[in-house]
Amino acid sequence: MAKSIDVSDLNIYYGDFLAVEGVTVPIAARSVTAFIGPSGCGKSSFLRSLNRMHEVIPGAYVKGKICIDGRDLYDSDIDPVQVRRQIGMVFQRPNPFPTMSISENVLAGVRLNAKRMNKASSHELVERSLTSANLWNEVKDRLNRPGSSLSGGQQQRLCIARAIAVEPQVLLMDEPCSALDPISTSAVEDLIQDLKEDYTIVIVTHNMQQAARVSDTTAFFNLAGVGEPGKLVEYGPTTKIFSNPDNPATEAYISGRFG
Amino acid sequence: MTTPLRTRPTQSPAADGPSGTPLSSARLPRFFSLAFGVGIALAAGLAHLAVGISWTPLVLLGWLLFLVSLVAISRIVEGRRRSVDRLTATLITGAFLLALLPLVTLLWTVVSNGAPVLSPTFFTSSMRNVLGPGGGIYHAAVGTLLVTGMAAVMSVPVGLLTAIYLVEYGNGSIARVVTFLVDVMTGIPSIVAGLFAYALFVLFSGAGVRMGFGGSVALSLLMVPLVVRSSEEMIKLVPNELREAAYALGVPKWRTIVKVVLPTALAGIVTGVTIAIARVIGETAPLLIICGTTDSSNFDLFNGRMATLPVFIYNSYKTPTFPPEFSINRAWGAALVLTLIIMALNVVARLVSHFFSPKSKA
Helix, strand or coil, X not given: CCCCEEEEEEEEEECCEEEEEXXXXXXXXXXXXXXXXXXXXXXXXXXXXXXXCHHHCCCEEEEEEEEECCEECCCCCCCHHHHHHHEEEECCCCCCCCCCEHHHHHHHHHHCCCCCCCHHXXXXXXXXXXXXXXXXXXXXXXXXXXXXXXXXXXXHHHHHHHHHHCCCCEEEEECCXXXXXXXXXXXXXXXXXXXXXXXXXXXXXCCHHHHHHHCCEEEEEEEXXXXXXXXXXXXXXXXXXXXXXXXXXXXXXXXXXXX | CCCCCCCCCCCCCCCECCCCCECCCCCCCCCHHHHHHHHHHHHHHXXXXXXXXXXXXXXXXXXXXXXXXXXXXXXXXHCHHHHHHHHHHHHHHHHHHHHHHHHHHHHHHHHHHHHHHCCHHHHHCCCCCCCCCCCCCHHHHHHHHHHHHHHHHHHHHHHHHHHHHHHHHCCCHHHXXXXXXXXXXXXXXXXXXXXXXXXXXXXXXXXXXXXXXXXHHHHHHHHHHHHHHHHHHHHHHXXXXXXXXXXXXXXXXXXXXXXXXXXXXXXXXXXXXXHHHHHHCCCCHHHHHHCCCCCCCCCCCCCECCCCHHHHHHXXXXXXXXXXXXXXXXXXXXXXXXXXXXXXXXXXXXXXXXXXXXXXXX
């Protein structure tokens, strides 16, 4: 069910401000693609534009093409709600629905879309999603407790379970580990490795070791200066980017000499 | 060597900090302010009994004496910083007690005057054919509940939907105009709302119209801005991350609002609505104009005069039957019942916000 994404010549705007300019990048199916780069270079904006979450912000819009299965996501007849059903997203801060229990949180994507489900199949879906998110064993005895009663790392895995319960084609992760401790981070990274068997995963991270550990392909974003648009500097296999990048800026950034 | 950090006076010389300043200093005993205040109050009581000075100058004098001497003693014993601390703490506590005084007096007056009147008959009979003793507030209590209930039924949907529009959909000039109009409506005098409702129903039913529904319209005019304001604040408090989480699951916007935003804000919205109801249930002026008053039970909102508790209280005082004390006692009883209803509404609001608010700990 995983699909590849082709981005060509994408410009991202906030009102008049051009935030990201001229991104062309193919994102392979069943692999992990990591976006790295300094703060404010447009990684998150670019990620959000991949499932049309970008346009939720007032005044924000996009020019260019993002094709999945040969369909441009920004065609006028494309329904953004349908796009988001196929391209799921995990956010930087864990955001379980506070009014719902753990199992209701997992089922949220299905229930909120008013799909009817009998008890057995919904329980099966809860168990399967939580198991894939490496959380089942920790919460199986308290599925009716509120989702916000979990620890931060558990909440983040709950959000991942919630995202994969709707069986998207692609999973976008916006710095999923930045609010987590090393143990929870390691659990989420293991999870990413498992998930890439079935999903196309795109992850934004500030942690270069993490990008090196989990990703197959790495894309480096950079911006020329304050007020300048962010640009894609280089992308390629992670091993190459981290050992022998073509662009000197990439090398400066990953070796920590970035000024 | 360890340096003991003391805050209480001791016999040993004060320990010195690194720079040579003492880390401990002399202090008045705990509860000194309280004991001193009680002492001055007792002295004032004695002065009242012995010399017969009246209470008003005594309280003012005692308060001034207490304030000045407490600060002076503290200044001598504890130094400047702590004396300023005592001064402000005493002023703040005094302001609090002053604010509490009318509230407690009011409640006490209402309860002590109203409680003896309460009896089963008081709740179950109207004032029809009652002169002198007996009679009750049945007609007015039911009228108040009907008129206010109808006002709530009309204004909660309007107010809530307006709040949703303002937070979730409104941007630009329309939202600003709506916000401005809501602010203006918050300040409408209730008598104007009553006159408006009267003028409105004169168009349909001719001059001299009286009906309970008109009262509901007037009250809902007063209630809508309250509901909009409180709901708007509550919906704004829902974190944007929850909306984005729902969008990212492919949930349409309207469903996100209904299933995620409103449940998260429910406790606050219900509390706001309850407080809005409590606020308008005691309105007298608009109901006096459009509902009028009657001694009989009339439970038809759309036909004829309808008694309500505030108007009942007003009329019992203004036009008592002979002898007047029975009417006046009934007015106190009705005032107590109205206060109890408002108190019960507030308790309900508390319970609702306790049981419906998102739980972090199970």
